[in-house]
Amino acid sequence: MKLSGVGASEGVAVGPAFVPRTDRPEPQRTGIVEDEVGAELERFGDAVRVVAARISETAEGLRGSGNEDEAGIFDFHAEMAEDPELASAVEERVRNLESPEAAVLAAGEEYAVEFEAMEDEYLSARADDVRDVARQISAELMGRADSGFEALQEPSIVLAKSLAPSDTARIPKGLALAFVTAEGSRTSHVSIMARSMGIPAVVGVGDALSGALDAETVAVDGTEGSAITDPDPETVARYGELSQALAEERAALDRYRHAEARTADGRRIEVAANLGSASEAGGALEWGAEGVGLFRTEFLFMERDDLPTEDEQYDAYSTVARVFGGKPVIIRTLDVGGDKSLPGVDQIHEDNPFLGWRGIRMSLDTPDLFKPQLRALLRAAAHGNVKVMFPMVVEAGELRKANEMLAEARRELEEEGTGVGEIESGVMIETPAAAVCAAELAAEAAFFSIGTNDLVQYTLAADRGNERLRKLQGADHPAVLALIRQTCSAAQEANIPVGVCGEAAGDPQLIPILLDLGVTELSMAAPSIPKAKKVVSEWKRT
């Protein structure tokens, strides 16, 4: 049987299936007698300390591996375990002769219901956190480790409806080969965990999972987002070889992962990550990202009925800025066109959206859309090394106007007394026009970043979605290379850095060519980073 879902963490794995026990242990003993009250309260106190310490240990482990956001979830759980209000609610129940293991579940449930009633989506989601923690304390009191993973003895593929933070954190190291869950998306906890553990994950396979729970063996492809239950021997062998090869390659590249990228002749090259959402930041650091070369902001605007507020944008941008500390984070302003609709924006049907009203063209025409984004960026810049990049620029005038609006947004914020940070603004070089006018643009820009995907399709007049034009989709076409060279020369002349943030930046065949042309930064999908650093370290000018 084949399950299809979302490929949430790359890689392949094959192994025995493991389904964690989901029947949560229910307290057998619900009442106690008067004489036991003192001793039971003491037992409750001890259980709280054990559980809180265990959760804090998990938080520290995550923090140590750079997963600050995930660590924060566990800090929160530890605080909840030790919460004085929870303790006094339990105490009252125990004094009324409830057993502490039943009392903590009941008290936790009361708070969970309160959270669920809150309108804010983030807050109502905290209900599961309270339940999770109450269950852990209850299980501790019953003398059972409530992880559901006690029976996991050999490296296995974990199949579950969903996996909570306390679940994934308590899987013994090395015993999970991959995760397959019925619920979840790329940004779910389980996906983030899988990426940080470096194991494949397929999430959101839906009800089909229930038919797969009695499988003995599962083959998982976390890149494609599929899983095969009880695969035939050839499939097992193929997945086994693939995962072995990937593991060997990964191990060989591990020493490059967190090394500073420098060419063999000592030139410093920044190897950065492209991000599609704020939640990917922690994982990118894990892969060794030395910054963010392209943070796409479209995710904030998609799949919703209204536009994101300035504050929402600020939250996302400042989160990434903070996660990356002082490392540069280049955030690209909104780049959507007629192919995607935006709530509240008067778009007309376009026959050719890639040659249409998009990127900086739309932004400059719709200050109501653009201004809040610029304000959010300026505010986020107070929390890290944020840079702003404008897409689809074809002439210096557009860049000047965008920079003027940025300055205006800054003045407004300063007058309001809102904190803003220093922010450099640069240009995405993705149209032939921008490359040809690079010298003029360099006078107004603090940096360039070459978007090779679009530059190729605009230069070669070849739609990148068109399968028949595959031959015309390489960044190594002489015309494209000539434009990259021209861009690099202009950047050198003006003494500004020039990066590449298209697929070419992570391509081991193309990296030497790009370095040769004078590129100083490469930004790519995070898993490509270790390999790219290796290629950089072996290159020198001939």
Next chain:
Amino acid sequence: MAQRETTVGPEAGIHGRPAARILKAAKSFSSRIVLVKGDREVNAKSIIKITGFARKGEKVIVRAEGEDEEQAVETLAEVIAADEY
């Protein structure tokens, strides 16, 4: 008893990191400290109670009773009003 009114500063209101900061500050004092909004009153040392207690811009009264009540009220009011994480 000491008390002081303050306005919630963080964009997200009292939850996540701001809530953790308020909790940490509250726990550093021996006084009993409560946050009051309208007719609701919660223990400032309870993460479960303060999470989601108030949104940005809402007025909250910090009330403390104990040896270090003055300092507790002053510190908590500042932490709640701070608009950065």
